[in-house]
Amino acid sequence: MNASEIAKIAGVSRSTVSRVINNYGNVTDETRKRVLHVIKEYNYVPHASAQMLAGKKNKILGLFIIDRKNENSFNKMCTSSYFSPFSSVVIDVANKQQYNVLNSIVNENTDFTNVRELFLNKTISAGIFIGGKNNEPAIMELIESGYKIAVIEQEVAGEQDPFSKCIVVNSDSFGGAYEATKYLITLGHVNIAHISGDMEQLTAISRLEGYKKAMVDTGISIKSNLIIKGNYTEDSGYKATKKLLQKETPTAIFLANDSMAIGAMKAIEESNLKIPDDISIIGFDDIEVARYLEPALTTVRVPLLQMASVATSNLINANEENVNFYANYKMSIELVIRNTCRKLVE
Amino acid sequence: MNASEIAKIAGVSRSTVSRVINNYGNVTDETRKRVLHVIKEYNYVPHASAQMLAGKKNKILGLFIIDRKNENSFNKMCTSSYFSPFSSVVIDVANKQQYNVLNSIVNENTDFTNVRELFLNKTISAGIFIGGKNNEPAIMELIESGYKIAVIEQEVAGEQDPFSKCIVVNSDSFGGAYEATKYLITLGHVNIAHISGDMEQLTAISRLEGYKKAMVDTGISIKSNLIIKGNYTEDSGYKATKKLLQKETPTAIFLANDSMAIGAMKAIEESNLKIPDDISIIGFDDIEVARYLEPALTTVRVPLLQMASVATSNLINANEENVNFYANYKMSIELVIRNTCRKLVE
DNA sequence: CTGAAAGCGCTTACAG
DNA sequence: CTGAAAGCGCTTACAG
Numbered sequence: 072m073n074a075s076e077i078a079k080i081a082g083v084s085r086s087t088v089s090r091v092i093n094n095y096g097n098v099t100d101e102t103r104k105r106v107l108h109v110i111k112e113y114n115y116v117p118h119a120s121a122q123m124l125a126g127k128k129n130k131i132l133g134l135f136i137i138d139r140k141n142e143n144s145f146n147k148m149c150t151s152s153y154f155s156p157f158s159s160v161v162i163d164v165a166n167k168q169q170y171n172v173l174n175s176i177v178n179e180n181t182d183f184t185n186v187r188e189l190f191l192n193k194t195i196s197a198g199i200f201i202g203g204k205n206n207e208p209a210i211m212e213l214i215e216s217g218y219k220i221a222v223i224e225q226e227v228a229g230e231q232d233p234f235s236k237c238i239v240v241n242s243d244s245f246g247g248a249y250e251a252t253k254y255l256i257t258l259g260h261v262n263i264a265h266i267s268g269d270m271e272q273l274t275a276i277s278r279l280e281g282y283k284k285a286m287v288d289t290g291i292s293i294k295s296n297l298i299i300k301g302n303y304t305e306d307s308g309y310k311a312t313k314k315l316l317q318k319e320t321p322t323a324i325f326l327a328n329d330s331m332a333i334g335a336m337k338a339i340e341e342s343n344l345k346i347p348d349d350i351s352i353i354g355f356d357d358i359e360v361a362r363y364l365e366p367a368l369t370t371v372r373v374p375l376l377q378m379a380s381v382a383t384s385n386l387i388n389a390n391e392e393n394v395n396f397y398a399n400y401k402m403s404i405e406l407v408i409r410n411t412c413r414k415l416v417e
Numbered sequence: 418m419n420a421s422e423i424a425k426i427a428g429v430s431r432s433t434v435s436r437v438i439n440n441y442g443n444v445t446d447e448t449r450k451r452v453l454h455v456i457k458e459y460n461y462v463p464h465a466s467a468q469m470l471a472g473k474k475n476k477i478l479g480l481f482i483i484d485r486k487n488e489n490s491f492n493k494m495c496t497s498s499y500f501s502p503f504s505s506v507v508i509d510v511a512n513k514q515q516y517n518v519l520n521s522i523v524n525e526n527t528d529f530t531n532v533r534e535l536f537l538n539k540t541i542s543a544g545i546f547i548g549g550k551n552n553e554p555a556i557m558e559l560i561e562s563g564y565k566i567a568v569i570e571q572e573v574a575g576e577q578d579p580f581s582k583c584i585v586v587n588s589d590s591f592g593g594a595y596e597a598t599k600y601l602i603t604l605g606h607v608n609i610a611h612i613s614g615d616m617e618q619l620t621a622i623s624r625l626e627g628y629k630k631a632m633v634d635t636g637i638s639i640k641s642n643l644i645i646k647g648n649y650t651e652d653s654g655y656k657a658t659k660k661l662l663q664k665e666t667p668t669a670i671f672l673a674n675d676s677m678a679i680g681a682m683k684a685i686e687e688s689n690l691k692i693p694d695d696i697s698i699i700g701f702d703d704i705e706v707a708r709y710l711e712p713a714l715t716t717v718r719v720p721l722l723q724m725a726s727v728a729t730s731n732l733i734n735a736n737e738e739n740v741n742f743y744a745n746y747k748m749s750i751e752l753v754i755r756n757t758c759r760k761l762v763e
Numbered sequence: 764c765t766g767a768a769a770g771c772g773c774t775t776a777c778a779g
Numbered sequence: 780c781t782g783a784a785a786g787c788g789c790t791t792a793c794a795g
Contacts, residue, residue, distance in 0.1 A: 073772055084782045089774055097780055116537035120466035121772035124787045131519070131540070152705075155501035162522050166531060171540070173477070174520040176508050185512060191462035194477070194517070333709065359498070363679065365711030419788055430766045435790055443764055467788035470771045 081109040130170045133198035137177045152358035160379035183209040197390045204271035219389045221382040224273045239399045240382045244274045247371040247404035248281025259415030260323040264297040266311045268327035278327045308334030329354035347413035366410035374402045427455040476516045479544035483523040498704035506725035529555040543736045550617035565735045567728040570619045585745045586728045590620045593717040593750035594627025605761030606669040610643040612657045614673035624673045654680030675700035693759035712756035720748045
């Protein structure tokens with residue numbers, strides 16, 4: 072069933088069928104009704120590809136999750152409490168506006184080939200990127216090519232920066248880290264360690280800086296031995312904590328995300344230390360698991376769902392208006408106090 | 418940049434460009450090389466819609482997550498540790514075979530309109546459905562219409578059943594429930610309660626049956642007071658457990674999934690009972706959180722990732738071969754013993 | 764091995 | 780208000 076057949080049955084031309092489909096004004100109420108009736112009767116839906124070819128707007132968004140971390144596991148994303156809620160909000164918001172989302176996962180750089188193709192062959196008209204390292208070159212290239220793009224957690228270096236030509240949605244990592252560290256300091260901690268995330272990512276960089284600033288602001292000197300590099304995985308949190316505790320005896324650890332905090336808890340338990348009695352820890356993100364841990368994890372909540380929503384609706388706007396606009400959101404974070412930090416009495 | 422321009426530059430016809438793109442045999446090595454060179458130089462990628470219109474196969478799969486549960490929350494899927502790993506495997510497997518996946522979420526029946534449209538307007542060529550109730554009518558209709566479909570956890574009633582014309586991937590819910598219940602019985606429990614899932618879903622039905630059969634097989638009579646209806650959400654597990662404990666004193670509860678088990682743990686704690694000392698519990702699914710609970714949850718592992726993989730690759734096969742074939746998988750489950758069940762000594 | 768031409772199913776100026 | 784026609788960018792018989 073196609074437009075020609077509908078036209079014949081309704082006794083009009085294909086043009087008129089098209090006008091009815093696209094809800095144009097210049098059609099008699101009577102013909103419109105007649106055509107609509109035939110359309111309904113035959114369950115006719117125009118061929119999306121034909122519509123696109125003929126010039127209609129594409130309503131498919133690409134959602135690209137960059138996840139280079141767990142390179143050896145069978146399923147790379149399954150453990151991620153971070154990407155999943157984000158995705159579902161993107162889909163929700165998009166669907167509500169008659170958009171659909173094509174979801175793809177980038178495990179390694181070569182996977183960007185597929186991403187590029189989706190733009191080049193016009194399968195998608197715009198894309199959202201999350202999980203990339205700071206200044207991800209493949210994304211920059213796409214922006215330079217003029218595609219409509221929204222990125223999560225990317226730094227905008229200046230007007231020359233490609234990211235200043237797209238929709239940028241960040242959370243206040245610096246502020247969150249500052250607040251988390253300050254909280255520990257307020258509780259009386261001085262010997263505070265930090266286990267950083269993947270330093271290629273903006274969030275990890277900013278969280279480290281927030282930690283340092285809070286220390287400096289309160290006159291606590293920063294000891295490099297207390298700063299250990301992780302990479303945001305649970306395992307890296309475990310290993311970093313092990314390493315840390317071999318040589319140092321901090322009274323608190325600020326971890327750059329919750330997954331690593333889970334690893335840290337394991338390591339701490341193996342060292343026969345109790346949380347928070349012997350050592351306080353604080354995470355970042357407030358992933359779903361955080362509240363179920365024993366003890367429940369004190370952390371910094373990132374408003375990931377709002378970020379997803381903002382990115383999606385802005386991107387859809389850009390596509391509807393047919394304009395590449397610049398927007399830069401910094402979403403505020405919130406300290407979630409649970410049971411892994413203890414007031415130090417001296 | 419389109420095929421005509423490439424053709425002109427390379428000094429051949431559009432037909433030849435197309436032949437090179439599609440890797441057909443009848444082109445001289447020399448012309449092929451020349452054309453390929455121009456294509457690379459201009460970064461040309463054929464317009465997907467045009468290809469489709471002209472008769473090429475569509476390589477987009479729909480992934481439809483049916484999630485009617487949490488109707489009032491802002492984000493319906495975000496808490497779901499069940500759908501997310503499934504999705505990522507589907508995407509992974511599809512991407513590896515040059516397929517892309519369009520992901521959509523069905524929160525209510527009207528959302529099926531979008532699903533239908535995606536098939537009708539040829540945006541997708543096949544679809545995977547997960548989370549539906551048993552005998553989901555909207556899916557049946559699509560199968561009857563001849564679309565290529567894979568379903569997860571749907572019962573096949575017979576040859577007349579539409580589901581006997583598609584790819585069905587189930588887990589052994591009955592066997593898993595049987596084994597879980599048997600395990601509790603082996604530990605000495607007799608007074609075993611069951612909190613069921615959403616009884617519209619096949620898994621909930623089968624798990625209840627498995628529970629009953631295990632009881633009957635060991636000569637324990639089934640008490641209807643010990644069977645409470647839940648709906649698979651954490652909250653329903655909480656409420657059902659509350660209700661159960663008001664009137665009964667089971668020594669063990671078999672919950673139809675892990676989310677409800679989490680709710681049950683909360684309710685049990687509020688009743689000042691200890692797990693597993695005062696009461697044993699066992700869940701189903703083995704979601705990510707399960708191992709982090711305190712105490713770590715004994716449960717039945719569903720091979721969800723394999724199910725995703727099997728469904729996807731079968732569906733792609735069907736699409737490639739251009740045939741609607743029937744396949745029915747029953748994936749075996751595995752009892753995962755952790756710390757929420759105790760041996761009863763009498 | 765290669766090209767000219769028809770056709771896929773639409774939309775959109777252009778006439779009237 | 781409506782229709783005939785051109786065109787979107789491909790693929791694929793059909794000739795040669």
